[in-house]
Structure formats: structure tokens, C-alpha cells
Amino acid sequence: MRIFNFSAGPGMLPEEVLAEAQKKLLDYEGSGMSVMEMSHRGKHYEAINAEAEALLREIMNIPDNYEVIFVQGGATTQFEAIPLNLAKYGAADYVVTGNFAERAFKEAQKFGDYKEVASSADCNHTYIPKLSPSNFRKNIDYVHICYNNTIFGTKFDKVPDTGGIPIVADMSSCILSEEFDVSKFGVIYAGAQKNAGPAGATIVIVHRDLLGNESKNCPTMLKWSTQVKEKSLYNTPPCFSTYVSMLVFRWIKKLGGVKAINAINKKKAKVLYDAIDKSKFYSNKVEKEYRSIMNVPFVTPNAELDDKFVKEAATVGLTTLKGHRLVGGMRASIYNAMPSAGVDALVDFMKKFEKENKK
């Protein structure tokens, strides 16, 4: 039996996608083998690689002057790849809105003049700092932001104005959840395993004008320009992950694209936040305008009840609801592939649990 998995990552995959992968697992389109076994230079995988890129371009409306690559190493490897690829000045500004943003900043510091210019740490990352061009230094390579903060449940309500400095955005937990104007970003990157596919593939979307600014120490494997030139096939790519991501892109397209998914996501998030806001038992500490529609942290009146909630929810097929240790309580990650029925089941459980445990 499939359960509702509220994990922050890897997240659920659409059942339709899993069934399609299963159907072709042993014999992919008459090849007599699985995608996991075939050459990444053969015609079957080349078609998958090309379709993954074409579909992502289509559903995200990526302009032609951007390159798209599928690489390995997760978003975490990009924390280092970013300063090594965008090293004209060897300087950049970081907005620290949570744990991953902080880790990206820490990695960059090894390579040059990297500065934290804004932070929400003063309120345990329950908001997004207001930003304007005056926040940023002149003559820097980029401004780094984490668009959706997976652990703290916040997201940028709009793309900040950096006065023309390229924005590099970690979109690991929000890519494909809402429509983005890609032209407002220099680089968008995301580990696939939350909203785009299985772990193993990492998506990097980069404006062509930013390529060719690598530090001389940039490892070849981390060089975006190499992967662009080789169409993500410089070495053996994460074939199966890219394949399943491609199936997820097909699924999104069939549902009506990112706009349609976003409408569903907003509805799911509203159902859950309404349940929290209408009750005196549950609460969410994030400032309303910055609430994530992907990751929803919440607490009961005390830590013992939080533990009890997580345990009892798991017994009825609502799993991985324990909050991150930096926040405590619960966190429901409701990515694209979480069905509305999963959110409804969670809300029903919340009401029942409140009734049984309210003093």
C-alpha cells in the first residue's frame, strides 16, 4: 500500500511516473535492457537526455540564452561549483535565510571575498529580509539566495532587486512548484529529489553570458561550461535519475504545466495553513507573507505532544512528519507529487488529534 510521505527530501514521486518506469524497467522501448544498463552515448539515452532538456525548457519557459544541464553531486556540490564558476571578481554577496543558504555561504568563503549581507537569523529564520540594490556591493559576481527554505518553511515573495547583479538561486525545494521568470536570474539550481525527480540528478540553468568565468582552480567536473559543451554527457551522467525526472516533466506538462500545478499547490497549502490558523492548538511561526507552499512547519502546545503526533500519524500512513531539529515540532512537505488527498488526510488527523489531546 502507498502511504502519504511528507518527507522534506527525497519527496514523493507521482504514482503514474513510478508505474511508467516500472513498465519499462526490464526492456526499455525494445532495447532489451533497462535505462540503468544502457550506454549514455546510445540512441535511447541520447533521446532521454534531449527530451529532459527540451521538456524542462518548455515547462519552465526557459529563454534560449540560458543553458540547461543535468549533473551529479546534489545541490550541495553546487555550493562550491558556484563560486568556482562565477569567479571574475572572486567576490559575491549572500543572503542567509536558513540552513542551506548558510551552508552555501560557508562553502564559498573558502574561495575568496564572500560576504553575508542580510540574514534572518535574528528571528530563527521566520521571515525573509527586505532587500534593495543598496544591500549589495559593487563589482561582485553574483548575489546568492535560497528561494524556498526547506527547513524553516519560508520563501521569497518576489525576486529581489539587486540592481542588475546576477542572482544565483537555490531552488531545490521549489523548482516547478510555481512559475518563475527565469530571465530575472543568472543561475537557478536544484537537486532533483524534492520536486523534480529522484536523487542523483541536479539541475543547473545558467545564463550563457555567465559561462567562461571559471576560477583556474575549478575542477573540470564542476565546470558548467564543460557540461554545457558536452550536453551533460562529459562523463557517465545520472542516467536513471534524469530519465525519471524526464517522466516527471512529462507528467507536469500533461497536467497543464507549472501554472496548473501551482494552482493545486496553493490550494493544498491553504487547506493546511487554514487548519493551523483556525485552531488554537497548532501554530506556525512564519510571517504570513513569507510562508512556503512546499514546506509547512507547525507545532502543538508542547514537545511531548509533538512527539506523540508524529508517532500516531505514522500509524495511519502519514509519515516523516517530524520537524527538523533546528525548528522542532512537525514539518509537512507537500511537494508537487503529494496528492490533495494526502493533505486532506493530514488535516483530518490533526483535528482528531487535537480533540483527543486538548486540555
Ligand SMILES: *Cc1c(COP(=O)(O)O)cnc(C)c1O
Ligand atoms: C535539500 C536541499 C539542499 C541539499 O540538496 P542535496 O541535493 O542533498 O545536496 C540544498 N538546498 C535546499 C534548499 C534544499 O532543500
